[in-house]
Structure formats: structure tokens, C-alpha cells
Amino acid sequence: MDSLVRLEPGLLIWTLITFLTLLFVMRKFVWGKIVDAIERREKTIRDAIEGAKKEREEAQRMLEEHRRMIEQARRDTARMIEQGRKDGEAARAEMIEKARQEASGVVEQGRRQIEREARTAAQALRAEAANLAVLAAGRIVEVSLDEAAQKRIVEECLQEIVEAGP
Numbered sequence: 001m002d003s004l005v006r007l008e009p010g011l012l013i014w015t016l017i018t019f020l021t022l023l024f025v026m027r028k029f030v031w032g033k034i035v036d037a038i039e040r041r042e043k044t045i046r047d048a049i050e051g052a053k054k055e056r057e058e059a060q061r062m063l064e065e066h067r068r069m070i071e072q073a074r075r076d077t078a079r080m081i082e083q084g085r086k087d088g089e090a091a092r093a094e095m096i097e098k099a100r101q102e103a104s105g106v107v108e109q110g111r112r113q114i115e116r117e118a119r120t121a122a123q124a125l126r127a128e129a130a131n132l133a134v135l136a137a138g139r140i141v142e143v144s145l146d147e148a149a150q151k152r153i154v155e156e157c158l159q160e161i162v163e164a165g166p
Contacts, residue, residue: 130157 131154 126158126161129161130154133157 133153
């Protein structure tokens with residue numbers, strides 16, 4: 001055990017001289033380069049951290065902007081859907097109104113047609129009734145009337161029928 005802890009003064013002095021010489025040489029030639037390299041590395045790391053912070057802030061800003069854009073798109077979509085629904089309802093109401101107007105027109109046209117046909121039928125009925133009345137009157141009286149007298153009697157009958165109404 002003594003051999004491990006034994007100090008030799010000559011070896012100790014030469015070790016110290018070698019260490020101090022190495023320290024001096026390193027201080028003179030290498031130390032500045034090492035410090036410069038460390039400072040450059042530190043600056044690079046600091047710049048990288050700053051760049052990462054800026055990029056993070058930019059990413060956060062873009063994320064917020066995208067969120068606003070998505071929200072705006074949702075509002076726009078909802079507004080367009082609502083407008084489409086309103087337009088659809090307006091078109092539906094317009095089509096219903098147009099159909100009602102067309103139906104009303106068809107009903108009115110049918111009513112006028114019925115009135116015309118009723119007038120035509122009433123006139124035909126009056127004429128037929130007048131002819132039948134003349135024939136009946138001629139048979140009852142059994143008198144032969146001339147054409148002028150027949151017309152006069154027909155006109156009088158027609159006038160009475162018109163005044164009586166359909």
C-alpha cells in the first residue's frame with residue numbers, strides 16, 4: 001500500500017513544470033480559439049432559441065388567424081344556408097301564388113264558359129219554346145196564320161219568355 005501513496009519530489013516538480021508549460025502554451029495559442037468557438041456556439045444556440053421563439057409566435061399567430069378564418073367560414077356558411085332557405089321559401093310562396101292565380105283564372109274562364117253556354121242554351125230553349133208555342137197555338141186555334149202573323153206571335157212569346165227569365 002505504500003507504493004501507491006508514495007510522493008517523489010523530483011517527479012512532482014517535473015509534473016508541475018510540465019503542467020504549467022502546457023497551461024501557458026494552451027493559454028497563448030489555443031485558449032482564445034476555444035473561447036471564440038464556445039462564444040460562437042453560444043451565439044448560434046442563442047440565435048436558434050430566438051428563431052424558435054419567433055417561429056413559435058408566428059405559428060401561434062397563424063393558428064389564431066386560421067381559427068378566425070374557420071369561424072368566419074362557419075358564419076358565412078350558416079348565413080348562406082339561411083339565405084338559401086329564405087330564397088327557397090320565397091320561391092315556394094311565389095309558385096303557390098302563381099298556381100293560385102292560374103287556378104283562379106281557370107275557374108273564372110270556366111265560369112264565363114258556363115255562363116256563355118247557359119245563355120246559348122237558354123236562347124235555344126226560348127226559340128224552341130216559341131216554336132212549340134206557335135205550333136201548339138196553331139193546332140189549338142186550327143187557324144192557318146200567314147208568315148207575318150207567325151213572326152209577330154213568336155216575337156211576343158219570346159218577349160214574354162225573356163221577361164220571365166230563365
